[in-house]
Amino acid sequence: MSVNRIKNLGFPLMNLVKLRGTPILQQLVLEEKLLRNSSENWCIINNGTNVPTIVMGMSGKPCELLELGSVIKDQIPVIKRFTGGGTVIVDKNTVFVSLICNKDDVPNVQPYPRSVMAWSGSLYSDVFNGISDFQLRENDYVFGDRKFGGNAQSITRNRWIHHTSFLWDYSEGNMSYLKLPSRVPQYRLERDHTDFVCRMKDYIERSVFIEKTINAVGTQFMLKEVNLNEIDDSYGEHLESTRLLTMNELKETLAKTTQIESISQVG
Amino acid sequence: MGSRLLCASSRFASHLRISVSQRGFSSVVLKDLKYADSHEWVKIKGNKATVGITDHAQEHLGDVVYVELPDVGRSVSQGESFGAVESVKATSDINSPISGKVLQVNQHLSESPALVNSSPYEEGWIIKVEISDAGEVEKLMDSDKYSKFCEEEDAKH
Numbered sequence: 001m002s003v004n005r006i007k008n009l010g011f012p013l014m015n016l017v018k019l020r021g022t023p024i025l026q027q028l029v030l031e032e033k034l035l036r037n038s039s040e041n042w043c044i045i046n047n048g049t050n051v052p053t054i055v056m057g058m059s060g061k062p063c064e065l066l067e068l069g070s071v072i073k074d075q076i077p078v079i080k081r082f083t084g085g086g087t088v089i090v091d092k093n094t095v096f097v098s099l100i101c102n103k104d105d106v107p108n109v110q111p112y113p114r115s116v117m118a119w120s121g122s123l124y125s126d127v128f129n130g131i132s133d134f135q136l137r138e139n140d141y142v143f144g145d146r147k148f149g150g151n152a153q154s155i156t157r158n159r160w161i162h163h164t165s166f167l168w169d170y171s172e173g174n175m176s177y178l179k180l181p182s183r184v185p186q187y188r189l190e191r192d193h194t195d196f197v198c199r200m201k202d203y204i205e206r207s208v209f210i211e212k213t214i215n216a217v218g219t220q221f222m223l224k225e226v227n228l229n230e231i232d233d234s235y236g237e238h239l240e241s242t243r244l245l246t247m248n249e250l251k252e253t254l255a256k257t258t259q260i261e262s263i264s265q266v267g
Numbered sequence: 268m269g270s271r272l273l274c275a276s277s278r279f280a281s282h283l284r285i286s287v288s289q290r291g292f293s294s295v296v297l298k299d300l301k302y303a304d305s306h307e308w309v310k311i312k313g314n315k316a317t318v319g320i321t322d323h324a325q326e327h328l329g330d331v332v333y334v335e336l337p338d339v340g341r342s343v344s345q346g347e348s349f350g351a352v353e354s355v356k357a358t359s360d361i362n363s364p365i366s367g368k369v370l371q372v373n374q375h376l377s378e379s380p381a382l383v384n385s386s387p388y389e390e391g392w393i394i395k396v397e398i399s400d401a402g403e404v405e406k407l408m409d410s411d412k413y414s415k416f417c418e419e420e421d422a423k424h
Contacts, residue, residue: 110424113356154358155357157360
């Protein structure tokens with residue numbers, strides 16, 4: 001028996017899907033489908049997405065979270081995803097890592113948000129070992145007090161997904177489409193976006209990060225690389241909640257918000 | 268999570284059972300309810316049922332910031348998801364412990380989702396259902412079994 005087989009003996013299998021420039025809507029729809037309809041474990045890595053896109057969490061309200069006037073004028077796509085958490089603007093310089101697991105294949109992790117987050121924090125501690133004060137801080141991945149990775153999760157009866165958008169690099173212009181959210185972590189301390197976030201490229205090479213992430217996942221799962229076109233279409237039978245908001249919806253929201261603000265000013 | 272101090276009036280004391288895990292934190296389990304292994308409770312009255320999530324569930328989920336409610340009139344099936352709660356950046360499915368038709372949803376949860384944390388068995392109820400199969404109740408746990416189930420689950424981690 002080879003050393004690798006002995007090493008992987010007893011590890012649950014995880015499918016590894018490596019993407020590059022895949023549209024974020026396509027990625028999220030795939031993830032929701034795999035979470036709901038697959039019984040296998042998945043690690044999906046998308047090395048950048050094709051166009052700048054705003055992605056809100058399940059409960060996100062565009063009027064509260066977005067500078068709607070600019071978003072509509074510049075025709076920035078806005079997606080509402082199936083997981084919780086906050087709003088991000090992603091582009092070719094965002095690296096996405098998503099882990100979809102059967103709860104029984106990660107038996108030391110209870111299927112609750114803080115337990116899953118602690119597990120992922122530990123996994124990424126291995127990835128960023130020795131790199132500038134990495135920590136999971138109030139559910140964000142930070143170097144020191146600057147956020148470079150945002151997390152979100154969805155938990156079903158027997159499975160969960162933990163996915164992260166890592167800011168390899170970002171455009172400050174893009175950040176201006178986002179408002180300061182009402183719910184912020186304490187460590188943010190009223191800093192605006194540019195003082196609160198940092199660029200991962202200042203800490204680690206992009207390819208090194210991806211390789212180390214795969215290696216870290218490989219210490220707990222037996223990885224099998226799968227191409228996107230090998231993923232069975234029959235996974236598609238479920239009610240999707242991930243969707244692209246239409247420009248008409250955003251315009252109607254802006255119109256209602258403007259009307260409410262006008263009335264309150266007159267009142 | 269440390270132990271919770273509970274003030275139970277004489278009115279409630281006889282209906283309460285406190286489940287204490289090996290790590291010492293406790294959750295409230297009410298005697299007159301039935302429980303699913305996905306941590307939802309159901310209160311049956313005739314052919315109507317009220318459904319919510321348990322104290323154990325809300326403790327483990329953290330502060331609930333949003334509740335996704337189903338439409339009135341839709342069908343629910345035992346063990347299947349009908350909605351979700353959001354807490355700590357996660358959406359967590361709420362599974363129905365009973366099959367039937369949704370008669371009412373708790374609209375207060377739209378403005379005050381934290382009711383699920385502060386009053387999981389009373390003001391934090393989630394849906395009311397017209398039961399389609401009364402026999403399904405046999406598959407649920409009573410308070411003693413559910414308390415033991417929670418203790419065993421927590422002891423594993």
